[in-house]
Amino acid sequence: MRTLWDVLLRRRDYRLVLGAGLVSLTGDWILKVGLAFHVYTLTGSTLASGGLLLASFGPLVVLGSVAGVFADRWDRRRTMIVTNVLHAVVLLPLLGVHDEGTLWLIYLVVLVQSCLQQFFRPAEQSLIPALVDPGQLVTANALNSQISDVARLVGAALGGGLAALGGLPLLAAADAATYVLATGLLLAVRHRSERKPIDRTGGVARKLRADWVEGLRICVAGPAMRLVFVFGLVTGVGEGAMSTLFAPFVSTELGGDGTQYGLILSSQAVGGIVGGLVAAAVGSRLRATWMWGVGAVLFGLVDLVLFLSPLVSDSLVPAFVCMVVVGVPGAFLVAGSMTVIQRLTDDTSRGRVFGALFAAEGVALLAGIFASGVLGDVVGIIPVLVFQGLGFLVGGLVVLGRRRTLVAAGADDVSPPLVRQPA
Template structure:
């Protein structure tokens, strides 16, 4: 708890970044839930609703890796300020949406927001290590992961209410306001990086070639050593599993547990509650443990709890264990995220961190889409439970591999190398 208090009370810049992220993420969830409701209300089409998912994922796959090049070239704080301001402006076209004839405006807005997010996320993950002490990094990453669960819980609840009260215009204005508040908080961050000396390219073609060279260099960094290769393989394997989970969890609740829409919503929300508690625990005690061990053990326990949840309907017809499992999985999930993010940040230097995170997010996006597609086919062919079991096994196997490669994931301290 002492380390948690030190990070929140003494690291002013980190506190501002954390608060900005929480506020803007809450706005994102408000809009996301409201948009899903509004699009279906306008069109009555599940295909139209699925278009929102495509519009949000496409930039992650296409732009994510390249965006990291610019994140490494630009001031991360200014990048985050600009993207928040741009987010607020691109929401304004939603004010003109009245019926299904203007549904294309919603897709364009979601597409534009996702493009901006590809610059914001790597910038945020690259900035965090510069705002806290090295020993506080695990705690900071645990708190970061917790904000998404808090935002999800609050924003999802508000999104449906605001959609019913004021429709799409109110959703757009509220989300825009959260971005402007987040931007104001980021302006207050005092950290200033050393000026980056970039070689002048001398024209458009040389500039493009320079960006291409930096992009290729970033990809080489991502696969240039066994530690980073392990990071990416873990992300690909678990990303496919998460795609399968997102596709098949609603059918799992309905067909295997006998639950209705309300049960599905409550079970899904309970994961956010577990994530909040788990994030607090990880933030409070995480600094006492090896980041790689947190990642490995977190993944193994996360996978085992998922396996228990997916398999118990074979022997027991009840919804209660699903609620318990979704709450319990929050603790190892928080350890997994905090540990893996800390390992990645320590394996990379500030000059390349944006490219690494951009490439990692893009790779996970591709894996997620593969998982969605494969689960949609195999769910009908081999059944829902067998596919979901593979998801749990992926985390268990990935965690075991991480624990077996601790030496490459956590290089020995400098003191240990001196005679």
């Protein structure tokens, strides 16, 4: 608990970055929920609503690993500031959406914002280790992952209401205001990182391509990073299945309605907030590899209980309980794995690695979405969702079984990581 308060009270720059993330993520959820509501109201088409998902995920797959190269080349604080400003500007076209004929503007805004996010995420994750002491890194990552649940709980509640109250203009104004406020917080950050200029010998494009390839190579260069990479692929497929089939699971297998489905998702956010606080409070006293492995095992077990519960009872109570309880191992999983990645890489390559990992997980997520859409009708909803739970369970057991390899690579200590690449 002492480390938690040290990070929050004594690490001013980290506190500002954390606050900026909370504000902008809340705006993202306001817009995300509100846009989905508005598009469906405007068109009455679930296909049109699904197009928002495609516009959001596409840049992650195509641009994610490339954007990570620039996160290593540019000042990360400045990158975050510029992308926030651009986010606010890009929202302006939403003011011109009045009917189905201008619906394409919504997809364009979502697409461009997703592109900007690919530059922001690796810059943020790469900046955090520079803002706290090495022994505080697990706590910082736990807090950073927790704010997404807080933002989802607040933003999702506001998004639908703002859409009904003022339509797209109010949604755009609210989201833009969060980006302006987040930019102000980031401008107050004092940390500056000296980034080396690109070596123009042989051409800038060739050097950037070499950096991009190098980032991909680092992800599979050693057994420790390969474990991180494969774990992300397997669990990404499972998360794609979860995002596709959880609503049908609640409706078909549990007999719940739309209101109950929304409440179950809200309970997951509550569990994530509680779990994030627990992980932040005790994380500094635990090994990151242990948090990752045990968190994944328990996360998978809770999911298996949830998905198999209809075989015993058609009550909705297990769903609510499991979605709250899973927040604790989920927070341990995220904080532990993020800390491991940060310790396995150094400052000159961290952005490229995060970009490549995010892109790979995006591919896996899309694969899970498409596969579960087909297999859900062929083998049933429960068997496919069981795969998601097993993916985390088996993945966590493999992590625990390979802890010596991870520790040897520097994942559990605060010494300089072994994976070092020239700038």
